Amino acid sequence: MSVMITQECINCDACVEECPATAIVSADDSPLDDPEYTYVKPEKCIECVDCSVPKCFDVCPTPGAIVWDMPFTEAFDDYYVNGHEEGLYKLRVHKKKGLFSPANQPRPFREVITQEQRDAHAPLDF
Numbered sequence: 292m293s294v295m296i297t298q299e300c301i302n303c304d305a306c307v308e309e310c311p312a313t314a315i316v317s318a319d320d321s322p323l324d325d326p327e328y329t330y331v332k333p334e335k336c337i338e339c340v341d342c343s344v345p346k347c348f349d350v351c352p353t354p355g356a357i358v359w360d361m362p363f364t365e366a367f368d369d370y371y372v373n374g375h376e377e378g379l380y381k382l383r384v385h386k387k388k389g390l391f392s393p394a395n396q397p398r399p400f401r402e403v404i405t406q407e408q409r410d411a412h413a414p415l416d417f
């Protein structure tokens with residue numbers, strides 16, 4: 292990640308088609324064991340680093356539905372692997388390459404977002 296979708300989400304799916312990285316899936320297509328909400332695949336999210344505003348945030352009608360999570364970088368490999376094992380995420384597993392964890396496949400992230408914002412899972416706000 293990246294960004295994370297919270298329980299504030301109303302499952303309107305407006306964000307699904309907007310993501311340039313095809314990182315968002317509806318609850319029906321979520322890889323989680325017991326999905327309730329639209330889901331962001333952290334191993335795919337690029338935080339829309341080349342856009343002024345993240346596309347998902349731009350179309351989302353619900354304040355607080357999309358929040359910051361940790362950068363998907365090697366420094367946060369344990370964070371995402373633990374989250375995967377606990378069921379918070381469901382990272383892709385490649386037959387040969389194994390788990391698509393941050394150490395294996397780091398993704399771009401917005402350096403202007405502070406660690407405090409990410410630790411607090413602060414809502415996106417532009």
Ligand code: SF4
Nearest residue numbers: 310336337339345347
């Ligand atoms: S921040 Fe961008 S890449 Fe990440 S889920 Fe939202 S639209 Fe997709």
Ligand code: SF4
Nearest residue numbers: 300301303304306351
């Ligand atoms: S646009 Fe917002 S409310 Fe709608 S599915 Fe996406 S995160 Fe949920």
